[in-house]
Amino acid sequence: xxxxxxxxxxxxxxxxxxxxxxxxxxxxxxxxxxxxxxxxxxxxxxxxxxxxxxxxxxxxxxxxxxxxxxxxxxxxxxxxxxxxxxxxxxxxxxxxxxxxxxxxxxxxxxxxxxxxxxxxxxxxxxxxxxxxxxxxxxxxxxxxxxxxxxxxxxxxxxxxxxxxxxxxxxxxxxxxxxxxxxxxxxxxxxxxxxxxxxxxxxxxxxxxxxxxxxxxxxxxxxxxxxxxxxxxxxxxxxxxxxxxxxxxxxxxxxxxxxxxxxxxxxxxxxxxxxxxxxxxxxxxxxxxxxxxxxxxxxxxxxxxxxxxxxxxxxxxxxxxxxxxxxxxxxxxxxxxxxxxxxxxxxxxxxxxxxxxxxxxxxxxxxxxxxxxxxxxxxxxxxxxxxxxxxxxxxxxxxxxxxxxxxxxxxxxxxxxxxxxxxxxxxxxxxxxxxxxxxxxxxxxxxxxxxxxxxxxxxxxxxxxxxxxxxxxxxxxxxxxxxxxxxxxxxxxxxxxx
Ligand code: AHR
Numbered sequence: 001x002x003x004x005x006x007x008x009x010x011x012x013x014x015x016x017x018x019x020x021x022x023x024x025x026x027x028x029x030x031x032x033x034x035x036x037x038x039x040x041x042x043x044x045x046x047x048x049x050x051x052x053x054x055x056x057x058x059x060x061x062x063x064x065x066x067x068x069x070x071x072x073x074x075x076x077x078x079x080x081x082x083x084x085x086x087x088x089x090x091x092x093x094x095x096x097x098x099x100x101x102x103x104x105x106x107x108x109x110x111x112x113x114x115x116x117x118x119x120x121x122x123x124x125x126x127x128x129x130x131x132x133x134x135x136x137x138x139x140x141x142x143x144x145x146x147x148x149x150x151x152x153x154x155x156x157x158x159x160x161x162x163x164x165x166x167x168x169x170x171x172x173x174x175x176x177x178x179x180x181x182x183x184x185x186x187x188x189x190x191x192x193x194x195x196x197x198x199x200x201x202x203x204x205x206x207x208x209x210x211x212x213x214x215x216x217x218x219x220x221x222x223x224x225x226x227x228x229x230x231x232x233x234x235x236x237x238x239x240x241x242x243x244x245x246x247x248x249x250x251x252x253x254x255x256x257x258x259x260x261x262x263x264x265x266x267x268x269x270x271x272x273x274x275x276x277x278x279x280x281x282x283x284x285x286x287x288x289x290x291x292x293x294x295x296x297x298x299x300x301x302x303x304x305x306x307x308x309x310x311x312x313x314x315x316x317x318x319x320x321x322x323x324x325x326x327x328x329x330x331x332x333x334x335x336x337x338x339x340x341x342x343x344x345x346x347x348x349x350x351x352x353x354x355x356x357x358x359x360x361x362x363x364x365x366x367x368x369x370x371x372x373x374x375x376x377x378x379x380x381x382x383x384x385x386x387x388x389x390x391x392x393x394x395x396x397x398x399x400x401x402x403x404x405x406x407x408x409x410x411x412x413x414x415x416x417x418x419x420x421x422x423x424x425x426x427x428x429x430x431x432x433x434x435x436x437x438x439x440x441x442x443x444x445x446x447x448x449x450x451x452x453x454x455x456x457x458x459x460x461x462x463x464x465x466x467x468x469x470x471x472x473x474x475x476x477x478x479x480x481x482x483x484x485x486x487x488x489x490x491x492x493x494x495x496x497x
Contacts, residue, residue, distance in 0.1 A: 003389030010435030029312025075129030082107025098311025299352030
């Protein structure tokens with residue numbers, strides 16, 4: 001099928017905030033314990049308790065920001081239980097996630113050390129559901145106050161002389177559900193109260209994030225914006241791509257049908273409508289777009305892998321996940337005037353993870369490879385594009401077959417990310433390069449593709465899916481012709497001088 005794309009390389013649509021490439025780490029299943037934290041005495045090579053293989057792989061992604069400690073876990077986390085000598089830390093029950101013992105060995109110091117090692121910004125989720133105003137206020141004081149105070153003294157006693165820089169702070173998580181089952185009116189008032197005591201100390205200026213809606217809960221967005229917008233820097237949105245029914249059968253991560261492939265793509269595209277409509281509500285109270293929309297939980301959510309703890313939400317990751325990642329990131333780019341951050345759930349061993357581990361083994365998922373290929377868009381200028389082409393159809397339903405983003409980085413290189421979501425049709429794409437500053441002097445490409453619907457990497461065969469050089473393109477004048485195989489994610493790099 002033929003598809004026509006025009007890239008207006010002289011027409012910038014603003015910067016793509018690199019924080020869109022953020023991640024989310026939660027005390028859930030094997031995300032923190034085993035996935036990230038193995039402890040200093042582990043036979044698995046580690047840096048101050050953080051496993052080296054995972055650390056090195058994550059460094060490669062240039063992760064801009066990492067959210068912690070939840071999720072639902074955040075609103076029952078009491079940070080004071082997770083500081084001080086680890087042998088004295090309280091053990092608690094992780095009631096949300098499998099009822100397992102949480103020994104609090106990974107706490108504030110360990111998380112902020114992880115962020116230092118990854119060279120990324122921390123994003124802390126504070127506890128509104130079961131925590132007090134004082135507890136939240138003291139956490140900020142503990143982390144960021146450089147002076148004489150009880151919390152600063154306690155931090156120093158625990159081995160950290162200087163405060164950390166902590167910019168991003170969420171005031172509650174999913175307070176419409178696991179974070180307290182609140183009504184938006186009630187949460188809006190609590191938000192106003194809690195955020196009052198989230199103080200800026202010295203040069204540390206906190207960027208306050210209010211708990212926003214689930215999926216299409218437009219009333220939540222309307223109410224919280226109306227009642228609390230002057231007190232926030234951003235508001236969150238959560239949306240997961242679930243091919244089946246959330247409460248009964250979400251669908252399997254592997255071994256699914258062509259119909260489930262199509263439904264997954266269609267549901268992933270729903271993100272566009274959600275952002276558009278929530279943004280329109282935000283516009284009423286914030287027409288100048290001072291307040292950011294942060295999609296701090298997104299990704300695929302399938303049934304857990306057979307035989308694994310249902311409370312651990314462990315799922316495999318296939319080429320289908322790669323397409324969901326590519327499509328969704330392209331949607332975020334498109335909304336770069338409002339979407340300032342996003343955090344895929346969860347970084348290791350849970351939902352749409354970039355890394356899976358089993359004992360000392362580790363594998364990179366297809367989603368990892370998309371984040372790696374796409375990182376060229378971080379902080380780049382988005383270029384205006386226009387696309388038209390045949391739709392991808394199944395059982396009378398249609399969605400666009402190709403999704404595209406073009407951006408220019410600081411070195412002047414143009415990157416074009418393309419997803420062909422069809423499971424059967426190649427797409428013959430012609431890309432007209434308008435407004436280039438000079439003649440094209442080089443084009444290279446990378447592609448992640450597979451001939452099978454659920455191709456994935458396993459611990460036995462970790463490299464079934466990985467990017468390969470893409471060469472089936474041809475430049476004629478200012479038109480680039482490329483053949484994109486079905487189920488593929490491609491990134492092109494164009495140099496013009
Ligand atoms: O990602 C799993 C859970 O989904 C998170 O803990 C929660 O915030 C959401 O409901």
